Amino acid sequence: MTVPEPIPVLLHGRVFTRSEALNAGVHPERLRRRDILRVNRGRYRWVGDEDRRPRSAPHPTEELDRIVRDICPSTASHRGRAVLDAVPDAALSHISAAACRGWWLPQRFSAEEQVHIARAPDRPPTSRPGVITHRTSLAPEDVVVMDGRRLTSVERTWLDCAQLLTATELTILGDSLVRTPYTWAEEPRTAAWTTPDRLQDRVKRAPGVRGIAVAREALSLIRVGSDSPKETELRLALVAAGLPEPQLQVECWDPEYSAHFPATADLGYEEWLLALHYEGRHHRSENQLTRDIRREQAFVRQGWINLRFDAVDAAQGFRTAVEQVRRVLAQPSMGSAGRH
Structure with missing residues (x-):
């Protein structure tokens, strides 16, 4: 090495x-x-x-505080930091608080120049250009302080984004927040941003906020185990088409592949021995291609069918993917009953 x-x-x-x-x-x-x-x-x-x-994992809150502290001053220095300095009783919120943390957001927000802040209802909206003031009550647990500046908490930020995102987009964001990072590839972040239970608790305490219907719908669809937005989109497309919900990070143990760890598929149906793989841009490298081939060979040796999808399928809303999966699941020989 x-x-x-x-x-x-x-x-x-x-x-x-x-x-x-x-x-x-x-x-x-x-x-x-x-x-x-x-x-x-x-x-x-x-x-x-x-x-x-040494792998002495920090407390999740301390870990996330450190990540935000690393990101936020750099990002906020462009516009958000100046706004918070001018309006110290406000908190960076909504899309701005999400972007500050480096979260996934839809492409239409990639060049977002407006700054979203939350301010108490009895305080006036700021007249600064390019600033959107959301006059709302924030509970003490809804605010974190970084470098003397306030921003909404992880759970409150996700909830506030329900005002600006679709249910599908909010589900994708939620999946990315509850997934556990791979410590070998994503250090120093070793903890998920939040958990489904914490998101659910925050939604329960906000029955009348804007976007609550979208938040509730997204909350019912969030799952732990999705490693990319496209994997979430594929799962949601399958469910919306009336197909069974696939499992995430499906494991296949094959001694020729490894005696110590399984081959994994992004999604799949263990009952039907069907593995689904979404091939992102990084799968084009020679090393990754070799790993992908070894992985799929392991599934084949154990009697599984592999289906691979990419950006072309995603651009079509996974319509072709849905039909391919539907045909496989409809085969009389598929399913545990037909294999045993």
Whole structure:
């Protein structure tokens, strides 16, 4: 294994942009190494030897506070930070609080310039241009403070986003918040942002807020185990078409593949021995292609059928994928009863 080139000292201990790294002499490929955390789009943080530290997991709240502290000052410095400095009793909220944390958001918000803040109902809306003031009551647990600036909590931010997202989009966001990160690839974040129970609790305490119907619908659809927005979209498309809900991260144990860990499929139907794989952009690399072939061969050896889908299927709303799955599940020989 080659030893990575050292990261310049001027990039230590802070979030830096891709441009800053390249200007400091860092090769683009160096940003792909395990000791570089991709905070959000175009922003990175060097975690040094942290990936080799003892696995004493921090308390989830402390872990998330540290992540937000790394992200928020850098992101908020563009507009949000100035707004919060001018209106210190407000809290960054809605899409702005989500983007500040580096969460997934629909593409239409990628160039969002408006800043959303939440302020008590007895306080006037700010007249600053480009700022949307949401006059709402925030419970103490709805607010966290980072570097002296306030933003809405994880659960409250998700709930507020229900005013601006569709139920499908809010479900995708919810899936991404409740998934447990892979510590070998996503350090230093070792905990999920939240849990379905915590989201449910927050929804129960907000019967009359705007977007509550969307939040309730999304909450009923959120599942732990989806690793990407497209995996969630595929699952929702299958369910909307009246097909059984697939399991997530389906395991297949095959001794030729490994005696220590299973091959996994993004989604699947264990009863029908049907594995579903969504192939994102990273699956195009030669190394990933080799791993994908070995994985699918393991499923085949154990009697499974593999179906693979990609961005073309996603662009069609997974209509073709739904029909392929429907045909497989309808075969008389499929299902546990037909195999035993």
